[in-house]
Amino acid sequence: MSARVLMVQGCTSDAGKSALVTALCRWLRRRGVRVAPFKPQNMALNSAVTVDGGEIGRAQAVQAQACGLPAHTDFNPVLLKPSSDTGAQVIVHGRAVAQLDARAYHDYKRIAREAVLASHARLCESFDAVIVEGAGSPAEINLRANDIANMGYAEAVDCPVILVADIDRGGVFAHLIGTLALLSDSERARVRGFVINRFRGDLALLQPGLDWLERETGKSVIGVLPYLHGLHLEAEDALPSQREAKSGAMLRVVVPVLPRISNHTDLDALRAHPQVECSFIGPGETPSACDLIVLPGSKATRADLAWLRSNGWDRAIERHLRYGGKVIGICGGLQMLGRAVHDPHGIEGEAGSSEGLGWLDIETTLEPDKKLRNVHGTLLLDGQPDVSGYEIHCGVSDGAALASPIVRLDDGRCDGARSPDGQVMGTYLHGVFDHPQAQAALLRWAGLRDAAPIDVRALREASIERLADAVESHLDGAALLRILGLEAPCAA
CATH class of the missing domain: 3.40.50.300 (P-loop containing nucleotide triphosphate hydrolases)
Structure with a gap:
């Protein structure tokens, strides 16, 4: 049928x-x-x-x-x-x-x-x-x-x-x-x-x-x-309110709102964390003092890299690191932190190369074949907790910083890079903050000593249940079943 x-x-x-x-x-x-x-x-x-x-x-x-x-x-x-x-x-x-x-x-x-x-x-x-x-x-x-x-x-x-x-x-x-x-x-x-x-x-x-x-x-x-x-549901595209104040927060995180920001759902776990204040900073806004800057993914890495510079983020990151802050880049953010990004095939725009921010000793070349993988591995930080997520990227990175990865995947590959002083890290792994123990280890690295892990996946599941409860309580279920043409089956 x-x-x-x-x-x-x-x-x-x-x-x-x-x-x-x-x-x-x-x-x-x-x-x-x-x-x-x-x-x-x-x-x-x-x-x-x-x-x-x-x-x-x-x-x-x-x-x-x-x-x-x-x-x-x-x-x-x-x-x-x-x-x-x-x-x-x-x-x-x-x-x-x-x-x-x-x-x-x-x-x-x-x-x-x-x-x-x-x-x-x-x-x-x-x-x-x-x-x-x-x-x-x-x-x-x-x-x-x-x-x-x-x-x-x-x-x-x-x-x-x-x-x-x-x-x-x-x-x-x-x-x-x-x-x-x-x-x-x-x-x-x-x-x-x-x-x-x-x-x-x-x-x-x-x-x-x-x-x-x-x-x-x-x-x-x-x-x-x-x-x-x-x-706590992953947004289709809309960004959350850009600035949020949270009483009792002990770690401050800022994220630039890149013009082609992608997979900003990577930050959902930080936004939900009771000890973290996570703010999205839009064009023309001055980044506030913080403990951690997250450079998110991008659908147009070179164009968004140029946007970062035009909005003063290169100077803001330099100042942030000089005062002991931490920076992590995810996917496109990782590529921006390197020495250069090359797009010889014009995959994300006009073919050419762009100078990176230079905080990681890597260079990235965008290739026609996109990498699409769900992955699991170990985060190479304090306690070496499990980490899982997914890769969606065209970039292939190479350079000395890759000898200091931040993730060891179950298939034997390593992912990510870190600077010699440990202040700057990057990864291709989307969802890196979602696993509770990996999240806690990353927050400790960023400066939150007593990070209490939260399970963002469980929060999403609870939100789905709340939505279904709202349908049960506030919509005409019999009318919905009639519209669908379904006989009402017994409740599971």
């Missing part, structure tokens, strides 16, 4: 589509439904390595976790990783296939559609239900031709849609009514109901608006989800 399919579309970006799909996946799994997530097309610089050796958006990896499944490329068959304001690397079924500007990709979508429908068919053969996440808004009428991300997909596979809108940003009724108004008749008929997200206040005061919305549209409000504070 083919799977039942339900698509969640949003009135705006960041309306809560990713979180709602995550919540519905766990809610259905609790009910004994074999469910899988799906996002036909994603644009994000936060990606995850899959069990079949490709990469997908991190939001779909979280949704897979909600389903109790390993991440697979079929969950996000088309991933766009922006490398400039008008161009992106196109990844199909987990593999980079092209670097295209917006106009060229618009033409390429006919080919991408085939990959989307192939993944859709495989998932429908293997699961009872598929919960699909749209991208942006279906009301972006300039993007409707050859659409594979929203209603174009829904029309192609003939699935029902629910619209989610964020009341916290204001204008929720205008968002919903305006979105419906910009849909075609067949698309409008496909919308089976609304979910209002991030509500705080007295629901009785909102009820007259909900009643009006149902009368005006003839569609049901499936429920109103509360604003859930303190969720």
